Amino acid sequence: xxxxxxxxxxKSFEKRIYENWxxxxxxxxxxxxxxxxxxIVMPPPNITxxxxxxxxxxxxxxxxxxRWRRLQGYSAxxxxxxxxxxxxxxxxxxxxxxxxxxxxxxxxxREEFLKRVWQWKEIYGGRITEQQRRxxxxxxxxxxxxxxxxxxxxxxxxxFVRLYEKGLIYKGSRLINWCPAxxxxxxxxxxxxxxxxxxxxxIRYPAADGGEGVTVATSRPETMFADVCIAVSPDDARYTDxxxxxxxLPIIGREIPIIADSYPDPEKGTGAVKITPAHDPNDFEVGxxxxxxxPVCIGFDAKMTAExxxxxxxxxxxxxxxxxxxxxEAGFLVKTEDVVIPTGHCYRCxxxxxxxxxxxxxxxxxxxxxxxxEAAKRGDLKHVPARFEKTYLHWLEEIRxxxxxxxxxWGHRIPAWYCGACGxxxxxxxxPDACPACGVRGGEGGALRQDEDVLDTWFSSGLWPFSTxxxxxxxxxLRYFFPTSVxxxxxxxxxxxxxxxxxxxxxxxGEPPFEYVFxxxxxxxxLGRKMSKSLxxxxxxxxxxxxxxxxxxxxxxxxxxxxxxxxRFIMKNVESTRNFANKLWNASRFALMNLGDDSAAIPPLxxxxxxxxxxxxxxxxxxxxxxxxxATENLEKFELSVATxxxxxxxxxxxxxxxxxxxKPRLYGEDxxxxxxxxxxxxxxxxxxxxxxxxxxxxxTEEIWGYLGKPGKLICDVWPTARxxxxxxxxxxxxxxxxxxxxxxxxVRNIRAEANxxxxxxxxxxxxxxxxxxxxxxxxxxxxxxxxxKGLAGVSDVRLTADEADVPxxxxxxxxxxxxxxxxxxxxxxxxxxxxxxEKERARLEGETLRLSGKLANGGFTAKAPAQVIEAxxxxxxxxxxxxxxxxxxxxxxxGK
RNA sequence: GGGGGCGUAGCUCAGCUGGUUAGAGCGCUUGCUCGACAAGCAAGAGGUCACUGGUUCGACUCCAGUCGUCCCCACCA
Numbered sequence: 013x014x015x016x017x018x019x020x021x022x023k024s025f026e027k028r029i030y031e032n033w034x035x036x037x038x039x040x041x042x043x044x045x046x047x048x049x050x051x052i053v054m055p056p057p058n059i060t061x062x063x064x065x066x067x068x069x070x071x072x073x074x075x076x077x078x079r080w081r082r083l084q085g086y087s088a089x090x091x092x093x094x095x096x097x098x099x100x101x102x103x104x105x106x107x108x109x110x111x112x113x114x115x116x117x118x119x120x121x122r123e124e125f126l127k128r129v130w131q132w133k134e135i136y137g138g139r140i141t142e143q144q145r146r147x148x149x150x151x152x153x154x155x156x157x158x159x160x161x162x163x164x165x166x167x168x169x170x171x172f173v174r175l176y177e178k179g180l181i182y183k184g185s186r187l188i189n190w191c192p193a194x195x196x197x198x199x200x201x202x203x204x205x206x207x208x209x210x211x212x213x214x215i216r217y218p219a220a221d222g223g224e225g226v227t228v229a230t231s232r233p234e235t236m237f238a239d240v241c242i243a244v245s246p247d248d249a250r251y252t253d254x255x256x257x258x259x260x261l262p263i264i265g266r267e268i269p270i271i272a273d274s275y276p277d278p279e280k281g282t283g284a285v286k287i288t289p290a291h292d293p294n295d296f297e298v299g300x301x302x303x304x305x306x307p308v309c310i311g312f313d314a315k316m317t318a319e320x321x322x323x324x325x326x327x328x329x330x331x332x333x334x335x336x337x338x339x340x341e342a343g344f345l346v347k348t349e350d351v352v353i354p355t356g357h358c359y360r361c362x363x364x365x366x367x368x369x370x371x372x373x374x375x376x377x378x379x380x381x382x383x384x385x386e387a388a389k390r391g392d393l394k395h396v397p398a399r400f401e402k403t404y405l406h407w408l409e410e411i412r413x414x415x416x417x418x419x420x421x422w423g424h425r426i427p428a429w430y431c432g433a434c435g436x437x438x439x440x441x442x443x444p445d446a447c448p449a450c451g452v453r454g455g456e457g458g459a460l461r462q463d464e465d466v467l468d469t470w471f472s473s474g475l476w477p478f479s480t481x482x483x484x485x486x487x488x489x490l491r492y493f494f495p496t497s498v499x500x501x502x503x504x505x506x507x508x509x510x511x512x513x514x515x516x517x518x519x520x521x522g523e524p525p526f527e528y529v530f531x532x533x534x535x536x537x538x539l540g541r542k543m544s545k546s547l548x549x550x551x552x553x554x555x556x557x558x559x560x561x562x563x564x565x566x567x568x569x570x571x572x573x574x575x576x577x578x579x580r581f582i583m584k585n586v587e588s589t590r591n592f593a594n595k596l597w598n599a600s601r602f603a604l605m606n607l608g609d610d611s612a613a614i615p616p617l618x619x620x621x622x623x624x625x626x627x628x629x630x631x632x633x634x635x636x637x638x639x640x641x642x643a644t645e646n647l648e649k650f651e652l653s654v655a656t657x658x659x660x661x662x663x664x665x666x667x668x669x670x671x672x673x674x675x676k677p678r679l680y681g682e683d684x685x686x687x688x689x690x691x692x693x694x695x696x697x698x699x700x701x702x703x704x705x706x707x708x709x710x711x712x713t714e715e716i717w718g719y720l721g722k723p724g725k726l727i728c729d730v731w732p733t734a735r736x737x738x739x740x741x742x743x744x745x746x747x748x749x750x751x752x753x754x755x756x757x758x759x760v761r762n763i764r765a766e767a768n769x770x771x772x773x774x775x776x777x778x779x780x781x782x783x784x785x786x787x788x789x790x791x792x793x794x795x796x797x798x799x800x801x802k803g804l805a806g807v808s809d810v811r812l813t814a815d816e817a818d819v820p821x822x823x824x825x826x827x828x829x830x831x832x833x834x835x836x837x838x839x840x841x842x843x844x845x846x847x848x849x850x851e852k853e854r855a856r857l858e859g860e861t862l863r864l865s866g867k868l869a870n871g872g873f874t875a876k877a878p879a880q881v882i883e884a885x886x887x888x889x890x891x892x893x894x895x896x897x898x899x900x901x902x903x904x905x906x907x908g909k
Numbered sequence: 910g911g912g913g914g915c916g917u918a919g920c921u922c923a924g925c926u927g928g929u930u931a932g933a934g935c936g937c938u939u940g941c942u943c944g945a946c947a948a949g950c951a952a953g954a955g956g957u958c959a960c961u962g963g964u965u966c967g968a969c970u971c972c973a974g975u976c977g978u979c980c981c982c983a984c985c986a
Contacts (some may be wrong), residue, residue, distance in 0.1 A: 128942080145949045187984090228986070286986075360939065407982080538921090577915080654925070762953085766953085870966055876967090
């Protein structure tokens with residue numbers, strides 16, 4: 013057989029392995045009626061993006077699920093793609109063009125600019141998918157999509173028109189969030205609230221009749237130029253007399269009324285509120301209620317308008333400064349109070365968002381949100397971990413109409429046309445030839461002019477789970493793979509995206525787009541900070557892959573934390589998962605070195621007569637089978653890190669540390685028949701280990717698999733299922749024997765280490781059996797067990813006895829349940845250390861027996877606890893008592909020594 | 910203002926539906942060129958599971974509160 017290199021070197025095979033998978037179409041999912049579908053649509057990364065740790069985690073989780081289901085025989089589709097990320101891309105490309113050519117978007121013009129963005133997309137759009145290949149993503153690249161490709165555009169237009177026709181999309185003049193830097197409106201989700209140090213300025217508005225007037229508190233005095241009235245609560249006795257009267261705007265001199273409205277809270281501020289409908293959401297509503305005008309004093313460029321008089325053209329914050337100074341000087345500033353103001357910022361550029369009255373397109377949310385809420389409550393949509401359902405529900409229950417138009421060029425253009433002749437609006441799937449209202453001919457350059465705006469990125473991402481499968485066409489893919497199985501995403505994106513996919517799918521296809529939302533946390537830096545460009549603390553996954561390999565990175569990310577919680581990324585710690593890969597590599601290397609020259613001569617396990625299997629074989633087979641079952645259960649519950657841990661322990665602790673060691677004598681021996689059996693088990697178990705580990709570490713497992721001379725690739729193989737080893741009584745008995753043997757070996761090693769016995773020095777041991785239970789132990793420790801103990805604990809001879817008289821004088825001992833293991837140490841014996849060890853053991857056992865007997869003496873316990881728990885506790889107590897008696901006896905024996 | 914997470918070994922974290930001798934990796938100590946692996950092997954030290962109550966026969970686990978810490982949502986002038 014071919015021999016593996018001595019050291020695991022992922023660079024030497026990861027690329028080749030991936031290319032072979034891709035070349036052979038191993039990621040391709042077919043609409044195979046004989047199989048069950050398993051579908052994940054990948055959250056599409058922005059085309060502007062580079063692969064970062066968040067993607068690495070997100071996509072590793074998806075790849076694990078996909079590979080596992082594929083091995084289980086599902087037709088597993090993991091559909092990849094990228095997002096056009098309207099605003100981020102537009103800003104970025106515009107910046108780059110400006111930096112290199114000094115030209116602005118407007119100078120370039122819409123058509124030319126879009127041409128440039130598409131060019132940019134062609135060059136850089138594929139960068140991230142190349143990086144994803146390095147990670148090992150087994151996605152079906154043949155089905156790769158882009159949120160602005162033709163199919164997605166069709167879906168977007170169709171969805172828009174349908175909603176419009178149902179009256180769920182409307183155009184209206186409303187107060188929206190405006191980012192002056194990006195020059196576009198934003199949805200509520202795109203505004204991030206942050207506490208900012210600010211002030212309340214208490215400003216007196218003098219009464220028109222010459223009285224004292226009213227003092228209001230405001231954090232935004234620069235909006236005063238657009239005040240239309242002062243509002244007070246109708247129940248506020250302080251102001252009842254003043255309702256209906258008027259005050260002057262200080263300095264400005266404009267006269268405004270005092271009105272009563274339910275909005276002001278007498279408890280807050282002075283109880284009187286200045287109302288600026290055009291620049292505050294609450295004021296906007298007050299204005300609507302009272303039919304007030306909406307003067308605008310801050311423009312879309314965040315500069316003051318003519319309404320602000322001498323301040324026209326000044327930046328809003330600079331105006332605030334100067335205006336407050338002017339008010340102060342004129343004696344209208346009553347007092348100032350420091351306060352923190354929650355302030356909205358643009359999620360892309362962090363500019364302070366300005367509430368603005370503007371004509372935009374909106375989606376009416378109430379009717380759409382309702383079934384999405386019900387789906388979750390009914391359990392048709394399940395969040396993992398469940399607590400994230402709260403986030404989801406809260407967002408939907410509080411949702412307001414969604415502003416979907418953006419004053420950008422890069423995106424899906426709104427399918428609405430305005431008639432220059434009659435002023436009518438036509439919303440249609442294609443440019444209408446003529447105005448449906450007045451019949452005037454449209455056409456290029458005609459009377460019909462398409463809306464200039466594009467749609468919110470999330471409008472198209474919301475359709476992702478089905479637009480990628482062919483919707484609005486009724487395709488075989490859509491019928492077979494929809495609804496998808498699970499959506500894997502970070503908790504930071506639930507409201508942006510998850511809720512929109514859910515209501516969009518329910519609206520179009522009548523059901524949620526996935527059964528599970530599997531939510532993960534953020535990958536943070538070693539200090540627990542968010543990784544970000546500005547902090548410069550991000551770690552490039554590609555760098556980690558270069559250093560330790562993709563498998564090590566994946567395993568680290570999987571092992572790192574519980575579902576839904578954040579994890580810290582510490583480069584050094586990836587070493588340990590790389591070391592684990594190396595361990596597996598070498599264990600496989602060992603197996604391969606010992607399989608003999610002719611792999612065909614190794615019988616399949618099914619051809620090995622059961623009687624030929626030794627205890628350690630049975631133990632190993634049963635063990636790996638039960639771990640496989642447990643790990644499978646964990647995977648089904650999305651407990652990926654638990655499954656990871658179990659498989660890791662099985663490989664490292666059981667296979668490498670014990671099984672391989674137990675099997676060496678047979679492999680190195682002369683008995684060819686025994687050797688053949690051993691080889692069969694060795695390969696059989698290794699194959700299962702590779703299968704189990706493959707979803708987590710796809711590269712190394714596939715590479716080793718290739719050396720085993722098996723037909724086909726591992727990626728296309730099968731997930732291990734029960735073959736009856738784990739619940740076979742003979743196997744259980746063999747397992748018990750091996751566990752006892754392991755205990756004895758550990759005990760002897762312990763004694764040797766503490767006595768500093770030279771490793772080369774072989775010592776005879778005596779095992780004293782309990783007269784009562786000795787029979788079983790004698791059987792367990794007879795035969796191979798003695799050989800195992802000799803080989804693995806540096807023992808020259810194992811004697812079993814029931815006779816106290818056989819116990820050697822100068823010996824150290826260890827108590828294992830009902831057994832006492834004596835290791836004669838002669839001059840090495842240190843009775844003080846021996847006593848210390850025994851005292852410690854006695855203390856532990858005394859505590860144990862006390863606890864257990866107390867428990868069992870408790871009537872409540874014996875009355876209420878389940879029978880098997882009581883039985884288990886009884887057995888524990890008996891064992892502890894037995895051991896304690898032995899310790900005590902032994903302690904007595906070494907007392908004076 | 911509302912909601913949520915976290916607090917377990919020196920560090921980073923597991924511990925699922927209550928019954929375990931409370932675990933892992935790293936770090937630490939000791940000893941190992943023994944025919945897979947020093948990216949290794951063996952042995953070991955190290956935790957009153959933040960605190961206080963409660964439920965229970967039994968609490969790291971469930972509930973309430975306290976303290977500390979992090980996060981999300983939010984149109985209080």
